[in-house]
Amino acid sequence: MDLKEKLLSSFLAFENNVDLDHPVHDIRSEAIKNFELKGFPNKKEEAWKYTSLNSLQKGDFSIFPKQESALDYKDVKKYFVHEIDTYKIVFIDGIYSSYLSETTHDGVDVCLMSAALTKPQYKQIIDVYFNKIASKEESLTTLNTAFSKEGAYIYIPKNKAPRKPIQILHLATGNEASLMLQPRNLIIAEGNSELQVIERHQSLTENEVFTNSVTEIFAAKDAIVDYYKVQNDAETASLIDNTYISQKDHSVVRVHTFSFGGKLTRNNLNFYQNGERIDSTLKGVTILGEKQHVDHHTLVHHAQPNCESHQDYKGIFGERSTGVFNGKIIVDKIAQKTNAFQQNNNILISDKATVNTKPQLEIFADDVRCSHGCTIGQLDEEALFYLQSRGIPKKEAVALLMYAFANNVLQSVRIPELKSRINTLIANKLGVRVGFDL
């Protein structure tokens, strides 16, 4: 039985454990039909030309973990940004761990999707927001929608801000030989609210994990949302991240994606601007080695006038790693005075590494500023010689140049402890000691 068949038959078992009369279940039923029709995307589709899911479909994944697992905080502490106080929503093999978590209902809701999808007090919000911007066509998103049951639910009312950042952590114990996870997150920032989220997926063993995640983020007028994705998973973990963001007037949403590990990572990051004077920022640092693969597919849809978007993705590819960047920008006819900026720069440090990068601009307005640039290059030999001639060994000199290269992206990280974490991760990834933090 291949994975698609297994998922379709598992859906019947899934239905035994959810409320079939809840309106959300109609959405699930529609979604599984779409997945049944379309199946997993294949390389014949333009959007999946460079990323193959073939080997994942051959995996014998458990769709639901057979047993609940507990973990000691001290064993997983390092996967948290533990230097600062945060709210935490933690899942172990897809199941909520109240022991490792710290949620709140104090003025803001930082809690669970399972609660939001079942408890009456959330029904109104679920009706308004759930699955409203997630695609009803894209097969993997609909697969997640069909199985949507658990994940993070964050609701920040008007003029509020949580006291501290929120961490969402998905841990996989390896109790299953191979496990599939489908977290579903819903994040709503009402007018003039503010929040910061750090999300991480971490497999604790060499057993295979395949995560197909969907996150919907709604930023109302004047809201400010910072979302940080830390992707530094085990060599046997694959992640498909589908994030959908809807923004209203004057809102600011910044998504930073740090991709340092994992077997296969696909980031589908979609911004929909539904208001004026919106600011959308998409930044990424990707550092890969071995046979790792990361595919960033971004979409920014400018649907109203006077908005901005800033994309800056830097990639460093070693060994046999492969990278993809596909940045689509749509500017509707009505969206005059749009300022859309996109940049993707890549350095290949091995002649066996490859990168495919493609800007895709569809501009229907005539008074806009759109700039884009893609580069693929090697390290600047002259700069390397300059550093070496000052006594800095080649390996450290290479790392220093990488730091310099990635620095632009790190500058906009607004949590200093996270920034310093990312610095350390970069240093570890490059296998060097650097004498300072940027």
Next chain:
Amino acid sequence: MLKINDLHASVEDKKILKGIDLEVNAGEVHAIMGPNGSGKSTLASVIAGKEEFEIKKGSIALNGEDLEDLAPEERAHKGIFLSFQYPVEIPGVTVTNFMKTAINESRKARGLEDMPANQMLKLIREKSELLEIDRRFLSRSLNEGFSGGEKKRNEIFQMAMMEPKLAILDETDSGLDIDALRIVANGVNKLRGKENAIIVITHYQRLLEYIVPDFVHVLHDGKIVKSGDKELALELEEKGYDWIKQETVV
């Protein structure tokens, strides 16, 4: 200190150095002059260990040790410093952080601990004052957006920080106005001593009025065609390089 013997070097099979002999002793300042394309900068890069140049024949030795198989950083650890004609811009790394890394890596290579932070700051303050460098300048990204003069002053600041045994100044005077030239030359002169040596590579005699050389060599078509004392530089200034070219042909 430095002994270059019948050095031939090429880049992509193009012969640039065609038999250089040069001996530089501790305490000496040597000037290497010559027309554009004569091989001056190549000689500097080859001594510093730039990989794109291939040594076809001959040898370079520092204090009796052959340099050919040493990486640029190993040569730096042995006390060779090259002031670049075109210093590279490195956005995202400040001058201070760059110097900290350079100094501590060199110390590590010599088996020393990192320099304590307060000592490092003191050293930076002292040397930046010597070069009349504004403190704010030190927290800027290395060479990024620096004027030509600032870049060259920054090179000599780095030299002052590293305290090399053998400093090679490659066209340090180009792009400098008279005030900057004076400051840079003053910085270099303060670093002159019995224990170290300096090679000044320049197209014009102007810098040599401030950094007075003990020896002057004229490079033409990859060879040293004439050597003398500081008077040779003046003679060159007066007669131009055509004089050397004609003499060589004769």
